[in-house]
Amino acid sequence: xxDVAAEAETGFAIHPMDQFIVSRxxxxxxxxxxxxxxxxxxxxxxxxxxxxxxxxxxLAIIALMVFGSRGRAIIPSRIQxxxxxxxxxxxxxxxxxxxxxxxxxxxxxMTLFLFILFANLLGLIPMSFTTTSHVAVTVTLALLVFLxxxxxGLVKNGIGFLGMFWVSSAPLPLRPVLAIIEVISxxxxxxxxxxxxxxxxxxxxxxxxxxxxxxxxxxISPVAVGAVTAIYGLELxxxxxxxxxxxxxxxxYLKDAVGGAHH
Amino acid sequence: MExxxxxxxxxxxxxxxxxxxxxxxxxxIGVGNIAGNFLAGALRNPSxxxxxxxxxxxxxxxxxxxxxxxFLIALLLMFAV
Numbered sequence: 001x002x003d004v005a006a007e008a009e010t011g012f013a014i015h016p017m018d019q020f021i022v023s024r025x026x027x028x029x030x031x032x033x034x035x036x037x038x039x040x041x042x043x044x045x046x047x048x049x050x051x052x053x054x055x056x057x058x059l060a061i062i063a064l065m066v067f068g069s070r071g072r073a074i075i076p077s078r079i080q081x082x083x084x085x086x087x088x089x090x091x092x093x094x095x096x097x098x099x100x101x102x103x104x105x106x107x108x109x110m111t112l113f114l115f116i117l118f119a120n121l122l123g124l125i126p127m128s129f130t131t132t133s134h135v136a137v138t139v140t141l142a143l144l145v146f147l148x149x150x151x152x153g154l155v156k157n158g159i160g161f162l163g164m165f166w167v168s169s170a171p172l173p174l175r176p177v178l179a180i181i182e183v184i185s186x187x188x189x190x191x192x193x194x195x196x197x198x199x200x201x202x203x204x205x206x207x208x209x210x211x212x213x214x215x216x217x218x219x220i221s222p223v224a225v226g227a228v229t230a231i232y233g234l235e236l237x238x239x240x241x242x243x244x245x246x247x248x249x250x251x252x253y254l255k256d257a258v259g260g261a262h263h
Numbered sequence: 264m265e266x267x268x269x270x271x272x273x274x275x276x277x278x279x280x281x282x283x284x285x286x287x288x289x290x291x292i293g294v295g296n297i298a299g300n301f302l303a304g305a306l307r308n309p310s311x312x313x314x315x316x317x318x319x320x321x322x323x324x325x326x327x328x329x330x331x332x333x334f335l336i337a338l339l340l341m342f343a344v
Contacts, residue, residue: 017342097317192328199331202338245324248317 016209020133020202022048049129050137057118057131086114090247097251101258108148109254112141113247120201120239124232132242133201135194142194145250153257164256193249200242204235276340283337290330297322 018034025047027038042048068083076084090113094106116132123130131137153161165182167175208231214224301319305312 093317192325192332195335196324196328196331199334200327203331203334241320245320248320249324252321 014209014213016206016213019129019205019209022050022134024048025052050131050134053122053129053131054119054137057115057122060118060122061114086110093248094251097248098255098258102251102254105254105258109247109250112145112250113243116141116197116246117240117243120243121236123201123205124235124239130201130205133198133205135198138194138198139190141246142190142197145193145253146190149253149257152254156258161257189253193246197242197246200238204231204238207231208235276344280337280340283333283340286333286336287330290327290333293326293330294323297326 021034021039022042023038024042029036029038031037064079065083068079071077071080073080087110090110091103091106094102094109098105119132119137120130122128123132153164157163165179165186167178167182170178208228211224211227211231215221215228217224297319301312301315301322304315
């Protein structure tokens with residue numbers, strides 16, 4: 001990490017990457033450096049802004065689902081409609097992509113979708129913290145999907161799961177080459193799966209802060225404020241689309257495991 | 264001499280970050296290509312379009328991932344190296 005204070009003098013009044021700093025909750029340090037009393041040597045049990053916002057995400061999901069399913073009216077209230085809509089949307093997606101075999105794993109996919117969606121949306125609240133912009137958070141989700149799918153595939157199909165790498169529709173001399181490529185692309189999955197989510201969120205929020213930095217220059221501040229507003233709208237779209245993309249890719253990977261070796 | 268080497272390394276770092284960001288242009292072309300072709304197909308056969316939106320998003324996600332990798336390299340150069 002470079003010294004933020006030194007860069008602040010030459011460039012922006014606010015550093016676009018400052019919003020991603022993990023620091024202790026209930027801690028204040030006036031030092032303008034990235035590594036200060038609040039951020040140095042954080043132990044795993046200490047409560048940081050990441051912990052707090054993940055907890056808020058989970059609480060928000062629980063609140064939506066508890067209040068949404070409390071009434072169970074035939075004519076649903078607004079909150080019940082939202083819950084039903086989310087449920088139906090993901091259920092249909094799992095059924096469409098993975099088929100009847102995959103519906104068993106719907107609860108996990110639903111949990112993933114809701115967690116990412118709510119983390120993304122809560123991260124858009126000004127002054128909040130976007131937990132999904134950290135690779136450490138998304139790589140956990142992606143690795144769980146990767147390990148889960150691999151183990152599930154091996155358990156369900158046995159050694160036949162490895163037939164996925166042997167493209168039987170290709171000409172025989174090409175198959176070893178394709179097998180290598182397939183194996184590499186299989187192991188890159190968790191990397192691209194996690195980096196896509198974290199990268200999109202991080203890029204969007206950094207761009208927003210870059211334009212917010214321009215707002216301190218009097219001449220272009222109206223343009224900058226307009227740009228921040230426009231990008232906020234775009235980020236709202238990105239937050240939902242990335243949650244959707246993460247979930248649908250989980251379903252696609254799941255299909256490989258439950259659908260057997262026919263790739 | 265020491266300071267000049269540091270300056271040179273800094274220059275290399277920033278130029279490298281800028282070069283890595285070019286990769287995002289490729290992702291932009293790819294995503295635009297997918298979306299444009301989807302729209303062209305959807306206008307020819309609108310009734311088949313809703314069933315293919317999942318494929319559209321999967322395609323966009325795969326195309327975008329590679330651009331995000333280069334963005335990551337740029338970020339690493341800027342803030343981690």
